[in-house]
Amino acid sequence: xxxxxxxxxxxxxxxxxxxxxxxxxxLSSGVQTRKRDRSLIISEIMTILIHFHQSHYRNFxxxxxxxxxxxxxxxxxxxxxxxxxxxxxxxxxxxLCVYFKTACLGDCTGVSFIDSTSLxxxxxxxxxxxxxxxxxxxxxxxxxxxFFGFKLHLVINDRGELxxxxxxxxxxxxxxxxxxxxxxxxxxxxxxKGYISKPLYDLLRQTIGVQLITKLKSNAKNRLPMxxxxxxxxxxxxxxxxxxxxxxxxxxxxxxxxxSVGNFMVNLMCGLIAYAxxxxxxxxxxxxxxxxxx
Numbered sequence: 001x002x003x004x005x006x007x008x009x010x011x012x013x014x015x016x017x018x019x020x021x022x023x024x025x026x027l028s029s030g031v032q033t034r035k036r037d038r039s040l041i042i043s044e045i046m047t048i049l050i051h052f053h054q055s056h057y058r059n060f061x062x063x064x065x066x067x068x069x070x071x072x073x074x075x076x077x078x079x080x081x082x083x084x085x086x087x088x089x090x091x092x093x094x095x096l097c098v099y100f101k102t103a104c105l106g107d108c109t110g111v112s113f114i115d116s117t118s119l120x121x122x123x124x125x126x127x128x129x130x131x132x133x134x135x136x137x138x139x140x141x142x143x144x145x146x147f148f149g150f151k152l153h154l155v156i157n158d159r160g161e162l163x164x165x166x167x168x169x170x171x172x173x174x175x176x177x178x179x180x181x182x183x184x185x186x187x188x189x190x191x192x193k194g195y196i197s198k199p200l201y202d203l204l205r206q207t208i209g210v211q212l213i214t215k216l217k218s219n220a221k222n223r224l225p226m227x228x229x230x231x232x233x234x235x236x237x238x239x240x241x242x243x244x245x246x247x248x249x250x251x252x253x254x255x256x257x258x259x260s261v262g263n264f265m266v267n268l269m270c271g272l273i274a275y276a277x278x279x280x281x282x283x284x285x286x287x288x289x290x291x292x293x294x
Contacts, residue, residue, distance in 0.1 A: 039078030053274035106161025110187030140170025160281030
């Protein structure tokens, strides 16, 4: 497990390069505003938020009150109350998004796996009375039933590293975000039967140069024989489901207690970043790919 000091150093190096650039490009309204210095700098806020997803705690309030305040005073001398820290959280969203996109994504190896997963924002019994995500979240359906919330679409490589992610309402077809998800990739992308689409296959081959490979439906016509290496790799597609399981159960990207859209996004980004910093990820092993390029 990565130490807290290593995590802070990595985040702080990013912030020292990113924040001055942002301040130079931010448009001013012309009205002079008062800027008070916080006792916690943005890199400290980001570090605490990410570290929560690396800890064994399932509730951020308990983590902050029971672990951070009693044990991390020497690491973060400017610690504030829990209520004040919650007020600071939305200010970390943009740096977290940029940090994830620039420092936490893996490299494409030519073998990628794509899938989506549900992110519930409330119990189905409370959909009618839910207000926080009204107008944003939608009803969707997975193999386990209906839910209300969003879909997280992700692409990983054979080492279990995240290559790209995007978030959509729950009623969006899994195939719609695929072109934007794989636009920087090369080689082959393996998906389940939900991604079967000849127009999508042709679009990816002609415009991006990526080959989309899925299992064919039993009643499909004009089926072409699949290469032996593709038959092996399509059976290994469960690796992306393992990554999703770790994102939900270890990195805690999903829970139904959000009180604001901003904090929902902060929680999601910190969970993704925590997974990216995870030293041991699900992997196929390089030997499984021997002969792919032959």
